[in-house]
Amino acid sequence: MHSGRGGGGGGVQQVGPYLLLTPIDQEGGAPAARWIARTVGGDRTVLLSTPAPGVDPNRFMAEADAARYLLGSWTLPTVELAPPGGAPWHARPYVPVLPLPIALALNGGPLPERTVRALGVALAETLSVIHGQSLVHAGLSPAAVLLSFDGPRLDCFGAVRAVAPDGAVRRDLPGVDATALAPEQAAGGQPRPLGDVYGLGATLAYAATGHTVPERDELPASLRSLVSRCLSRDPVRRPQLAELVGELSAGGAARPAGFGSTDHASTLLTPGWLPARLVAALAHQAASVLDADMPVPTAPPATGTYGY
Structure with missing residues (x-):
């Protein structure tokens, strides 16, 4: 930089x-x-x-x-x-922020599972708030996630809608990461909440492996099932955000809390959630x-x- x-x-x-x-x-x-x-x-x-x-x-x-x-x-x-x-x-x-692809390059490879879980919970809770506003992010990809000292920031709102209107094929268009784009959105479908879940799965896969659509065995065993379901081509097979928060928090030893509270993310985004190299780069x-x-x-x- x-x-x-x-x-x-x-x-x-x-x-x-x-x-x-x-x-x-x-x-x-x-x-x-x-x-x-x-x-x-x-x-x-x-x-x-x-x-x-x-x-x-x-x-x-x-x-x-x-x-x-x-x-x-x-x-x-x-x-x-x-x-x-x-x-x-x-x-x-x-x-101070580092785009997720830059963070992996500075870290010398994929992020620790603790970081991936904290990232997933924060983003899933944020998407829940956005969906509660009757909005769809429609742009979640590794580049849309910016890491900061206290947690991530979700950027690139509406990138899918910006590149082409609904009904137009969005494959291989500039401005979107095709590998993180839900199949129904790539085909021109209206962005919907479960498309954001696909983008979240691709982003977590990238954080954990360096690839948005990795081979199943590349994923950490504890994240394999959840991320694979997020990346299902059939939207109805993708998990709901509440399920994502619950599974990611359980593996990260977060305190039990009602979905929609900030307790899950705040419990995981404690000092040490980011690798030391990234803290130094942000500083x-x-x-x-x-x-x-x-x-x-x-x-x-x-x-x-x-x-x-």
């Missing part, structure tokens, strides 16, 4: 009122280009996204607008949108961003609608 320093007085890219400090993804690793960015005056730091090549900018902005209303402890609601008529972008508050990122010199913009700032 780049240090974020401007250095030498050279110009850097500016998007709306923000100077782009450093990307958080490897090239082509996410459904959007995502950056750590800061206002020209240096008073606000955000996570800023622009649509990936090939993604319809109008659909991208519509999903970003809908993401302003997301609830749940582990979501990243939009707080600022590009003004109409300009280049599309949206921003969320900055927290380095936070320090680098704090210490970043403000580079010289290449263009005057544009105004947006800020909504903290």
Whole structure:
């Protein structure tokens, strides 16, 4: 990851009122280009996204607008949108984060089972809150999961809807991870809650093995049945989120609690839930961003609608 320093007085890219400090993804690793960015005056730091090549900018902005209303402890609601008529972008508050694919690369391979279970419980409880809002995430994949000190953040809301309308085949389109896409959504079906369960299964498989659709024997024995059911081609064979939380919490020694509470995730997301290498990488990122010199913009700032 780049240090974020401007250095030498050279110009850097500016998007709306923000100077782009450093990307958080490897090239082509996410459904959007995502950056750590800061206002020209240096008073606000955000996570800023622009649509990936090939993604319809109008659909991208519509999903970003809908993401302003997301609830749940582990979501990243939009707080600022590009003004109409300009280049599309949206921003969320900055927290130190590592996309799941970057985290596996820094860790030197798959994550410990403790981390995978904590991740699964937090994401399943978050999806339950989103579904309770009569919404479907429709974008869950490894790249959509950002790891932070205290837990994950679920990003890329509506990526499936942004790339193509319902009824259009979504296979091999830019902006979505085909290997984490539920078969019914790939065929053009309307995103539904059990499609999010498929994406969650693919994400947990990736965290545990480095592959979204691994061979059954590659998965840890204690996760094998649950993840395999999540990845069923038939939606009705996939587990409900309450079942996922129960099984993942039981293996992680969480306190018994009613489904929908935050006790399951908070019990698992205790110090040590992340490997030490990832904690160090997050600390380095936070320090680098704090210490970043403000580079010289290449263009005057544009105004947006800020909504903290």
